[in-house]
Amino acid sequence: MELVExxxxxxxxxxxxxxxGCERGWQDRDLPSGGRTAGIRTFGLSGFLGGLAGYLQIHTGPILPAALLxxxxxxxxxxxxxxxAAEKDYGVTTVIAAFLVFALGAIAVVGDLRVAVAGGVITTALLAAKRSLHGFLTQLTWLEIRAALVLLxxxxxxxxxxxxxxVDPWDALNPFALWLLTITIAAISFAGYAAIRVAGPSRGILFAGAAGGLASSTALTLSFARFAADAPQSARQLACGATIAGALSLIRVLVIGAVLAPILLIPLAIxxxxxxxxxxAASFLIARRGSDTHDTPNFQLETPFKLGEVLRFGALLGAVIVVSKVLVDRIGQTMIFVVAAVSGLMDLDAITLSTARLTETSVDLAAAVAAILIAVVVNLVTKIVLAFTAGGRGPYATTLALTTVAAITAGAVAHFTLGSFVPTS
Incomplete structure (x- = not known):
């Protein structure tokens, strides 16, 4: 090794x-000189000592550096x-940080400089994030921790x-792929829940609608219908939240389909x-003309990741995959439309995943796009039915119905006018 290096x-x-040491010194900046074990100078010298230990290892072997450590x-x-003992503070973070600094100093001399630099930045960032990390932990519930652990x-x-x-006679069900798709959807739902959890669903119906679109827009539509029956003055605002949930559920379909089968991106997007x-746009107009947020019911956001629901979704997805494959192989690809219509009554993710997997193998592009869009329309109409059933014929159901019909019409016009310009093979 050259002297310059x-x-x-x-x-x-x-x-x-x-x-x-800069971070540690800043944390203890109010202490008098000599009142703390280590600050910027001590940590700087600790890193330098670790570097010298690494340099000695090159010339003397590992015994002397180990003794120094x-x-x-x-x-x-x-x-x-x-x-x-003097401050009655029994935290061990500073001691661990000192060992890390010594080790990173040694790595800087005998290892990769990039690892040492990245390690120093990560260590400093974790030390500086004490308050935010502790605040985050105080807001977590046991159900959220358990859900994250189960997902991992x-x-x-x-x-x-x-x-x-x-592993099945129809050559359709791959346990690894099925489980991967299942936990991917669960992770998407949990990520959406976490994002809205940080923002705070208590800020209003619009945040709750966004959460519903990332978790279960159908369940949110039904829940808001019941709220609208109890609070008619907030019916249009609730319809606004349900509309946002529906819009995000369509974006979710587009993303899932495009990720699994990129060829679906353009025709689905159209x-x-x-x-x-x-x-x-309808949500924006309704929100501007709607009532104040203090009149809205308090929507309690629940974690979407529950093991039972994940397993049920996995079973539903597996059933849709097998049924779709068998019907398409034995009767023809037009049977995917029947499966899509039935699946759309319950869930959009399962049929989107199943159809995307069949694209370019058993189902051509045009049929795959049509099947997904059929499921989308059936799902949107189902939400209208749920709104009228649970919320009555008030402003909530009528506003949601008009907005949904307008959205379906816009999508249909774009699909039948612009879709013909998209290659189907």
Whole structure:
């Protein structure tokens, strides 16, 4: 190693320590001089010492650097123990940070400089995020933590154990692919829930509508219909929230279909984007003319990730995949339209995923697009029926129905006029 490179690497080791020490010193800036175990100078020297230990390893082997690490750790822990006893603060974060700085200093000399620099930045960012991380933890519920853990277990533990090949007589059901699709949809729903959770659904119906579109727009439409029956003065605002949920559910269909089968992007976008624009424009007009948010009911956002619901969705998705494949192979691809119409009554994700997987194998592009759009129309009409059934013939149901019909009309006009210009093969 050239002498210039040695100095460069030792400089990175020192800079890494100074970066972490700057954060630690700022946190304890109100303490008098000598009142803290380590600040910017101590951490800077710790990183430099780690760099020297790495340099010694090149020439003397690992024994001397290991001895330096033990002596450094013992001395630092001893002084931190005295500080903790005096201040009655038993946090060990500063000690761990000191070991990290020493190790990153050694990496800067004997390893990859990029790893050392990235490690220093990440360490400093985590230390600086103490208040925000603690505040985030205080807002979490046990159900949310459990949902995240279950999602991680399903992804990192269960998924690798599943066979990545079809296991049924119809050559349709791949357990690995099915489970991957299931947890992907669950993750999308949970991510949407987390985003709205941070923003706060209590801010109004519009946030709740956005949450419903990312989780379950059908369930939200039914829930808002019941709210509208109890609070007629807020019916139009509730219809606005339900319309936003419907628009986001269409965007979700477009994204899922395009990700699994990119060839679906343009033909689906031609039909769905005009419908989405109509729904969003209507929502904007309704929101401007609607009542104040203090008259709206308090919508309680619930986590969409529940193991039972995820398993039921997986079973539904598996059934749709098998039925679609069998009917298309034995009767013809026109049977996908029947499956789409029935599936649209319950869920859009399952038929979108199933149809996207069949594209370019058993179903051509035109039939796949038509099947997904049939499911979308059936699902939107189902929401209108639910609105009239649960909310009566008041402003909520009529406003939602008019907006939905206008959106379907816009999408149909765009599909039948512009769709002919899209190649189908």
């Amino acid at each position: 040695v100095f460069q690497r030792l400089g990175v080791a020192l800079a890494t320590g100074l970066l972490v 033990l002596l450094f750790g013992a001395a630092f822990a001893a002084f931190k123990l005295r500080e903790s 277990a399903m992804t990192l533990v269960a998924l690798p154990l599943l066979p990545n090949k079809t 039909a769905l984007i005009p419908a989405v624009l109509v729904m969003l």
